[in-house]
Amino acid sequence: MLDSRLLGLILVFAPLSVLSFGGGQAIMADIQQQSVEVHKWLSNPEFIDMFAISRIAPGPNTLISALIGWHVDGFPGALVAALAMYVPSSLLVYAASSWFIRCQASPFRLAIERGLAPIAIGLIFAGILAVVRAAQMDLLGLAVLVVCTAIFYFTKFSAYLLILIVGLLYAAIYFTGGFT
Amino acid sequence: MPAEIPPSTPEPSPAKPHVSLPALFVVFLRIGILSIGGGFQAYLYRDLVDSKWIDPKEYLVGFAVAQLLPGANPVNLALYFGLKLRGGPGATAAVLGMLVPSFCIILLLGFAYRQLAAYPVTHAILIGVAAVGIGATLAMGIKISARLDRSWSSIVVALVTFAAVGIFRIPMVPVMAVMVPFSVGLAFVLGRPHAG
Numbered sequence: 001m002l003d004s005r006l007l008g009l010i011l012v013f014a015p016l017s018v019l020s021f022g023g024g025q026a027i028m029a030d031i032q033q034q035s036v037e038v039h040k041w042l043s044n045p046e047f048i049d050m051f052a053i054s055r056i057a058p059g060p061n062t063l064i065s066a067l068i069g070w071h072v073d074g075f076p077g078a079l080v081a082a083l084a085m086y087v088p089s090s091l092l093v094y095a096a097s098s099w100f101i102r103c104q105a106s107p108f109r110l111a112i113e114r115g116l117a118p119i120a121i122g123l124i125f126a127g128i129l130a131v132v133r134a135a136q137m138d139l140l141g142l143a144v145l146v147v148c149t150a151i152f153y154f155t156k157f158s159a160y161l162l163i164l165i166v167g168l169l170y171a172a173i174y175f176t177g178g179f180t
Numbered sequence: 181m182p183a184e185i186p187p188s189t190p191e192p193s194p195a196k197p198h199v200s201l202p203a204l205f206v207v208f209l210r211i212g213i214l215s216i217g218g219g220f221q222a223y224l225y226r227d228l229v230d231s232k233w234i235d236p237k238e239y240l241v242g243f244a245v246a247q248l249l250p251g252a253n254p255v256n257l258a259l260y261f262g263l264k265l266r267g268g269p270g271a272t273a274a275v276l277g278m279l280v281p282s283f284c285i286i287l288l289l290g291f292a293y294r295q296l297a298a299y300p301v302t303h304a305i306l307i308g309v310a311a312v313g314i315g316a317t318l319a320m321g322i323k324i325s326a327r328l329d330r331s332w333s334s335i336v337v338a339l340v341t342f343a344a345v346g347i348f349r350i351p352m353v354p355v356m357a358v359m360v361p362f363s364v365g366l367a368f369v370l371g372r373p374h375a376g
């Protein structure tokens with residue numbers, strides 16, 4: 001009999017896996033809602049910390065599933081959550097890619113491309129809103145967000161370097177008593 | 181831009197290069213570790229196209245497929261190009277190369293966080309890091325939106341999806357169940373290439 005916590009992880013991540021059009025950001029709102037509000041596996045601050053860790057770490061940000069899984073049930077939880085996150089979508093992509101590689105152009109494929117693109121964009125922005133809301137950002141956070149958005153939009157500045165600078169900035173503000 | 185293809189040049193069809201499974205695994209392992217903030221696109225292009233495993237046109241098709249299907253973009257790219265180069269075993273090697281090291285690293289970081297969570301400064305720093313991550317995503321969202329075709333139907337579909345999930349917080353499953361058939365059907369009915 002499968003542990004009910006592991007089953008819970010599968011039931012949360014496997015459906016989101018096949019719905020993650022536009023990548024991980026599209027399902028971030030649902031991951032937050034399911035793990036914080038529905039299952040109460042995490043608090044909002046814990047979710048934000050895990051979101052940040054998944055951004056520092058290499059690889060897709062949907063690896064946040066492994067962190068949540070670990071939090072719920074240790075290593076088996078991490079493994080099960082990651083498999084639930086990647087196996088369903090990969091099977092789907094495998095089948096669809098085999099078809100795409102063979103047929104090069106069809107009106108049906110064009111309709112899929114044109115129909116899914118705006119949905120993906122709506123979901124990406126909804127995901128951003130969910131994370132901003134969960135972070136309960138203060139004025140400093142919003143200012144950093146706006147500046148970083150501009151830097152990433154207009155320049156090719158290294159993401160690692162920017163993370164390092166902002167991390168040091170926050171540590172400096174913390175130790176000088178800026179957060180009270 | 182390296183992605184541009186001269187439209188009138190007939191492509192010679194060279195013999196498909198033989199790529200070994202370990203080589204495929206190692207390439208995606210490297211990209212998996214280096215990919216942050218969208219950097220994987222550039223690394224992937226360099227490793228696949230510049231080494232002549234994949235021609236630029238094939239790369240763009242694979243990129244569109246990976247972006248349009250559900251799943252993490254880097255994982256889908258690994259799957260698509262692994263499949264293209266070496267079939268099923270190639271797809272498996274590429275996806276494992278992409279995911280296994282990242283999986284281990286994120287667990288190590290998570291473990292380090294557990295030790296550091298007792299210090300409030302950890303949370304302060306991570307809020308800052310999250311702001312950078314949201315900024316990167318926002319910049320990407322704006323760039324992608326700028327490339328979306330500006331038909332009223334696309335704009336309405338994007339806004340309705342955003343409002344339903346983002347503002348009214350309706351779970352995504354029912355939203356997608358309604359929006360995907362609606363939007364794809366609409367694109368099929370309205371869909372005429374702009375050039376034609």
